[in-house]
Amino acid sequence: MRTSNSLVYLIALPLVSAAILLLLGRIADKWGHLLATAVSASAFALGLSQFLQMHNHSGSNRAVTQKIFDWISVGTFKVTGSLLLDQLSICFVLLITGVGTLIHIYSIAYMSHDEDRRRFFAYLNLFIAAMLLLVLGDSYLNLYIGWEGVGLASYLLIGFWNQNPVYAVAAKKAFIANRVGDVGLSLAIMISFAQFGTVSFSGVAAGAPHASKAALAVIGAMLLLAAAGKSAQFPLQSWLGDAMAGPTPVSALIHAATMVTAGVYLIARSHFIFDASTTARTLVISVGVITLLFGAIVGTAKDDIKKALAASTMSQIGYMILATGLGPVGYAFAIMHLLTHGFFKAGMFLGAGSVMHGMNDEVNMRKYGGLAKFMPITAVTFGLGYLAILGVPPFAGFYSKDKIIETAFNSGGSKAIFIGGAALLGAGITAFYMTRVFVMTFQGARRWETETDPHESSVLMWGPMVILAIGSVASGFLLSSGSALVNWLQPVVNASHIEGGKELMNPNVVSGLALLAVILGVYIAIVKYRRVPANAPVNVSLLTLAARSDLGQDLINDRILVKPGFALTSALLAIDHYVVDGAVRLVGWVISEISNALRGIQNGYVRSYALMMLIGLFISVFVLWAVTA
Amino acid sequence: MDISNYLYLSMILFTIGSLGVLIRRNAIVIFMCIELMLNATNLALVTFSRINGNLDGQIASFFTMVVAACEVVVGLAIIVTIYRSRRSASVDDASLLRN
Secondary structure: OEEOOOHHHHHHHHHHHHHHHHHHHHHHHOOHHHHHHHHHHHHHHHHHHHHHHHHHOOHHHHOEEEEEEEEEEEOOEEEEEEEEEOHHHHHHHHHHHHHHHHHHHHHHHHOOOOOOHHHHHHHHHHHHHHHHHHHHEOEHHHHHHHHHHHHHHHHHHHOOOOOOHHHHHHHHHHHHHHHHHHHHHHHHHHHHHHHHOOOEHHHHHHHHHHOOHHHHHHHHHHHHHHHHHHOOOOOOOOHHHHHHHOOHHHHHHHHHHOHHHHHHHHHHHOHHHHHHOHHHHHHHHHHHHHHHHHHHHHHOOOOEHHHHHHHHHHHHHHHHHHHHHOOHHHHHHHHHHHHHHHHHHHHHHHHHHHHHHHOOOOOEHHHOOOHHHOOHHHHHHHHHHHHHHHOOOOOHHHHHHHHHHHHHHOOOOOHHHHHHHHHHHHHHHHHHHHHHHHHHHHOOOOOOOOOOOOOOOOHHHHHHHHHHHHHHHHHHHHHHHHHHHHHHHHHHHOOOOOOOOOOOOOHHHHHHHHHHHHHHHHHHHHHHOOOOOOOOOOOOOHHHHHHHOHHHHHHHHHHHHHHHHHHHHHHHHHHHHHHHHHHHHHHHHHHHHHHHHHHOOOOOOHHHHHHHHHHHHHHHHHHHHHHHO | OOOHHHHHHHHHHHHHHHHHHHHOOEHHHHHHHHHHHHHHHHHHHHHHHHHHOOOHHHHHHHHHHHHHHHHHHHHHHHHHHHHHHHOOOEOOOOOOOOO
């Protein structure tokens, strides 16, 4: 394995920049955004040079490590602050820094009217640093630092406009849901340590084949819980919709392209655990299937453009999680979908931001309509992303999503039909709600108020959108031509080792079916949303009502977790007040009463003291006599 | 004469002394009663020494005398001082330690 001295700069550059921007305060207001963008771009350049070096080597010689310092050294337990850049992490490094840089550039214009723009860029850089640490750490413990770091950055950015209490609550909700997942990750790390005596990826990978099934299943389940928290998967999905409270570039970078895919990275990185445990894989598949349908259904009823996209993100990550549960060949397809999704979803979020920018921050799609005429570039770039997520050939989603559906159908056993069917249904619903978003925003009659003046955004904003749109068009073809990504990832996730079992469906049949589902979804949406009322209709079907209320996710959380939690805390408070404090107060009261009674003896008369001494003397003599006699 | 009679005398003297301490109010009288108790103890110690046929008790009684002498010096000084400041030698008047 090669070593390198420059990996650390990938993380150090944005981290130092964030520190500078936060510490200098208002002094840095004038140039803060430029520094942050430059740093992000140079991190991308570093990543690119690493990628090119990596490309010049072959196979197992591609991975690079760098040891920075000895972190923990206790007996045989050693954790070093080491970085590992292999074929899997370089994909993420390029995605994070590449999309990150584009979004930095976009934000310069998007946040230009915000007086806290410098702070915003500082947080963005902090996020980049933490996310890079997450994907570059060579052990679960190093990953954990980055994992917490991105959680913090996400919290700070969702609550960036925390003068609005609703946004502050959304930030808190995201943080708490993430903490639940973090508990899973820390438990997984502890069990790994107990089981294997090490927490490094290579150490656990070496030990995994010999470990007991039960331990592997538990570690897998805990890792899945962590992934569910970070990636907004069932049952910890409820925070993502509210996370749209953050500025739109944040939604594009953190809550669409990079951070929310950290769960997929975690599972792909821990493939040795999931390869060895069918129980854990089954859990992963279940979570993926539930979430991809859940997100898709929620997406059909959202009128808030960002929330509709958030539901879509949830659903698409459901696809990725599903793919990671499908065994070795699925990892590569999960990563491929992750990369293409990073392009088209970030592009669409930036498009949504551009629409909001031109529409006085209006997010309700019922107040849009016919915007294609006024924002042609936004409409076209959004449209390309839209075609990509639908999976229309030859756009990116066609290569990545169809592969996942195909793998699901061919995963063997009777459950394959069910999983594949769910994935296919999800594709149909995706086509429906994305068409709904597109039609309601860019087509149809105008429904906005007369004083609104929709206009195209500046070049700083549409430039990144165009680049991401190109990615939405080309990335799928580039990544899959000649199985480029599958071969690239093969040494890391062992992707070429495809488990036996006959092929249930030919890839062409799957693509045909998927296309059919998409056309059906698009057709229904176009018919249904040709005319959109400017106010949401009240008399709607039960399914629509359910989808509008996020399938009751908040209600369920409220009933199952929040209410009992409150009851528990108030019960604990009462116990603390009456039992614990009560016991302490009782002791105090008894002592004070005894003292009051005894105080009478201290009357200051020498003769009464003498009498007491005499009585004491008699008692002692009597006791001595009684004991010795 | 039976040697235990000395012990009975000692007990009687000690009882008189302690009753005097408890009952009388005049500090000088109380002081004398304390001396009486000390001497009753000395008598008992010397008697025990005689009974046991060794000198332990007699030595202890010397200690008692030395301590009693010191105590007289200090005690009388205190009583005289209290009398000077309060114009009274009654122990019940000197009850300022309360509260």
